[in-house]
Each structure stands twice: as structure tokens, then as C-alpha cells.
Amino acid sequence: MENRIYDENNGLWYARQGEYYLPELALPPEEEKPIGIWGQRHLRYLKEHKQLVYLNLLTSGRLNEYLSSVDEQAEDMFSRLVKEYADRQEVTEQLKAENQILWVQKMNNIRACVREVVEREIIYL
Structure with missing residues (x-):
């Protein structure tokens, strides 16, 4: 045999x-795409809450491609929203030059808010 x-x-x-x-x-190494933090979070969510979807993607060989796509979408959304929130709250380079502590506080708050939005809209869907 x-x-x-x-x-x-x-x-x-x-x-x-x-x-x-x-x-x-x-997957063969040439077909593997890198998966960032957003794709890894979505993978964990699939394994814990959507096992059938996870198994279907795994057995069809499309899991890596799917997670890479989710990661890319989430990263694009995160970057875009951070910029929009910063513009809306007037967190500028001038503020960074004048008061670094305040700039860091505001940017950390913006990133935390945006992370929640991305997780709700893309990761935990």
C-alpha cells in the first residue's frame, strides 16, 4: 500500500x-499568508463559538486565506477609524509637540475605543 x-x-x-x-x-508554505493579531483573535473566536465554520474552513483549505482577509480588513478599519477619531477630537501633531502626556492619553483612549468597534464589527461577528 x-x-x-x-x-x-x-x-x-x-x-x-x-x-x-x-x-x-x-497548507504548502508558499500558500500561507501571515496572520496578524486581528486574524488570531478571530481564529480564537471561531474555535470557541463557531466550530462548524472553523472546521469547514479548515477542511476546505481556505482558513489561512480567510483569516488573512479578516486581518487585513480589521487593520484597515482600525487605521482609518483612529485617524478619523483623532481628527474629530483635534489630536494633532501640534498637541503632541506641546503636551506629550495629554496626546498619549487621548491617543490611547482613541485606540481603545476603535479596538472595541473593530472587534464588534469584524472580529466577533
Whole structure:
């Protein structure tokens, strides 16, 4: 018996483990995309609360691509909202030059608020 077989019906490779053939679900290194903090948070959410979605993405081989996309969307939204909130609250480079402590306090508050928005809108959906 062969150690590896390919199933043309589902496009998966199977490796022999004892008497059984188990699917090889790891992506080739060239297909892996980096996943940032937002994608990792969404992955944890999927594993804990949306197990069926997680398993479907994992077995179809689309999990890495999906998490990379979620990470990119969340990072774009985070950056855009931080800039918008800072503009609205007049947190400028001039404030940074004049009063660094106040600037840091306001920026930390803005980032915390935006993080909650991104988590509610994208990560924990």
C-alpha cells in the first residue's frame, strides 16, 4: 500500500497512519499568508463559538486565506477609524509637540475605543 494517495473527488492528499489514510490539511508554505493579531483573535473566536465554520474552513483549505482577509480588513478599519477619531477630537501633531502626556492619553483612549468597534464589527461577528 502507498504511504500517500490523492483523491480527485475532493482534491486532498491523504497520508497513511497505521491502517488508515488521514487528510493532510496543512497548507504548502508558499500558500500561507501571515496572520496578524486581528486574524488570531478571530481564529480564537471561531474555535470557541463557531466550530462548524472553523472546521469547514479548515477542511476546505481556505482558513489561512480567510483569516488573512479578516486581518487585513480589521487593520484597515482600525487605521482609518483612529485617524478619523483623532481628527474629530483635534489630536494633532501640534498637541503632541506641546503636551506629550495629554496626546498619549487621548491617543490611547482613541485606540481603545476603535479596538472595541473593530472587534464588534469584524472580529466577533
